[in-house]
Amino acid sequence: DIVMTQSPLSLPVTPGEPASISCRSSQSLLHSNGYNYLDWYLQTPGQSPQLLIYLSSTRASGVPDRFSGSGSGTDFTLNITRLEAEDVGIYYCMQALQAPLTFGGGTRVEIK
C-alpha cells in the first residue's frame, strides 16, 4: 500500500498570510499518462470532504484561486496565498493512483 505522510500536523495562520502543507507518498504517484494522481481535500467540522485540487495541480470547479497545488512523483504541496477565515479546517491529501486509495493523516489549519 502507498503510505501518505502530511506535515505539519497543525498549522496556525494569521488571516491574510500564506499557508503551505506538505504531502509525501511512499511511492511515485506519476501515472504513465503523465499525471500525478494526488487529490487535496478540505473538511470543515460536521461536513463532508470538499475536493480542492486533483491531479496534483488542477483546481476543482468553484475553488478560489488562492488555493494551488504543486509537486510530482512523491512530493506535493498545497499552498494558500492568503488565508481567510472560511479556510479553517482539516486538509487531507489522497493518492488515487492505485487501490487501496490512501489518505494522509490530515493537517489542521486554524486561525492564529
Next chain:
Amino acid sequence: EVQLVESGGGLVQPGGSLRLSCAASGFSLSGSTVHWVRQASGKGLEWVGQIRDKYNTYATAYAASVEGRFTISRDDSKNTAYLQMNSLKTEDTAVYYCTHSRSGYVRDVWGKGTTVSVSS
C-alpha cells in the same frame, strides 16, 4: 441538483450486518467508479473500497481492514451503489461517505454521510 445521498446507517450489535445505499440524483453514476470512505469520530478519512463501471467489469477493491466482510455492488438502473457490511466490529463505527470518480479522477461530489454504530 447533482448529489449523492447515503442511507441505511444505524445501530447494530457486533457480528451483525447492515447494507448502506448511495443514491445519485442529477447525474448518472453508470460511467463512474464509486468509492466508499469512512471516518471514525475524531479520526481521519479511511478509504473502504470501490466498484468500477461496467466497462471495467464492475471490478471491486477493498481496504484490508474490511476485505472478506464488506461487499460493494451497484444497480445502474437505480443509479445506486451499495455497501453490504457483514461481521461488523466495534471498530467499524464511523460515518460512511460515498463519492464517485467523474471522468476517472474528479471526486467532487460527496454525500453527507450516514452513521454506523456497532455496539452491544
